[in-house]
Amino acid sequence: TKGDMESKSVTIPNIDEQNQIGTFFQHLDHLITLHQRKLVKLKKLKQGYLQKMFPKNGSKFPQLRFAGFADAWEQRxxxxxxxxxxxxxxxxxxxxxxxxxxxxxxxxxxxxxxxxxxxxxxxxxxxxxxxxxxxxxxxxxxxxxxxxxxxxxxxxxxxxxxxxxxxxxxxxxxxxxxxxxxxxxxxxxxxxxxxxxxxxPTAQEQMHIAALLRSLDKAIALHQRKLEKLQELKKGYLQMMFC
Known part of the structure; x- marks a missing residue:
């Protein structure tokens, strides 16, 4: 209840230390949010390529192709x-x-x-x-x-x-x-x-598509690892910097 919350005892440092701790965690949260946004953008980018670089609705031609490839895809x-x-x-x-x-x-x-x-x-x-x-x-x-x-x-x-x-x-x-x-x-x-x-498509076109998707997956994995490290870092500091 409101009364329980107002009567609860907490341990706090002086104002200057509060401000420094707050600024530190604000910086960490900013970095975490930045990597989360980059991760979302990369995943959306990959999803967009997957939709456009593969034929759909019975078509033999994708919407988006690398230069030099124009042949119809083959059903096998x-x-x-x-x-x-x-x-x-x-x-x-x-x-x-x-x-x-x-x-x-x-x-x-x-x-x-x-x-x-x-x-x-x-x-x-x-x-x-x-x-x-x-x-x-x-x-x-x-x-x-x-x-x-x-x-x-x-x-x-x-x-x-x-x-x-x-x-x-x-x-x-x-x-x-x-x-x-x-x-x-x-x-x-x-x-x-x-x-x-x-x-x-042909083996050559497969290679081009795979190279693009692999590079996106590497970028996604990199930002995922960075995000997880930042989240663990924040968790560790929260444990050490508070009683």
Whole structure:
């Protein structure tokens, strides 16, 4: 109540110290807000490019293209343009996993770390099951780097010709809700994934699109890390500068 708030005892320093502390945190808040705004702008910029650089509404031509590219995009089955490595997946029960330095991937990305690996390199992973197939509240496709282990809850593939990073972006744009074959929970089986119709440009154009999107993702990740560091810094100072 108002009375409870007015009667509550607080510990405060003198006016000069209050002003210095206030100015310090005002500066930190300004930096945090600045990085938040940059992050929002970069994400909107990427979303805009994704909408304009990929054909939509049955078209074979995107709105925005790099100079030198004018050919129509081609409709292909996903299984025709990718190599599947699903047969090499090995699930590990949580009780048998030994902790280590290698990422252990599942439908939602990295879910643990283990002491061994079965894949090494850049691959594209696509969730095989889980509510996110329908809700899409988080990424559904992931790009791997280096050594890792993969269970049987995510499909694994590489593009035959072109860019895996382009494939990653392509898979993220698909609405999978109509391809759900699960009963107890949403699922994308291998046959469904292989038969997905996708529109793709030449390998060279894929590379150009991928380079642009990769640079935007790097900038987004950089500002995200800076934002998190500033937020942690503020939290630490709040703990140390107040009784």
């Amino acid at each position: 089955k996903l299984g025709e343009i990718t190599i599947s490595f699903d047969s090499q997946r090995v699930p590990l029960e949580s009780s048998t996993r030994q902790s280590g330095s290698y990422p252990y991937y599942g439908a939602t990305g990295v879910i643990d770390s283990v002491n061994d690996y079965i894949f090494d390199g850049e691959y594209v992973l696509l969730a095989e099951d889980g509510a996110n197939i329908v809700t899409r509240t988080s990424p559904i496709a992931y790009l791997t780097h280096g050594k890792f282990w993969l269970n049987n809850h995510a499909h694994i593939m590489k593009v035959r010709e072109g860019s895996d990073y382009f494939l990653l972006s392509l898979l993220e744009k698909i609405d999978y809700s109509k391809f759900n074959s699960g009963t107890a929970q949403p699922k994308l089986n291998s046959k469904t994934v292989s038969g997905l119709n996708v529109m793709i």
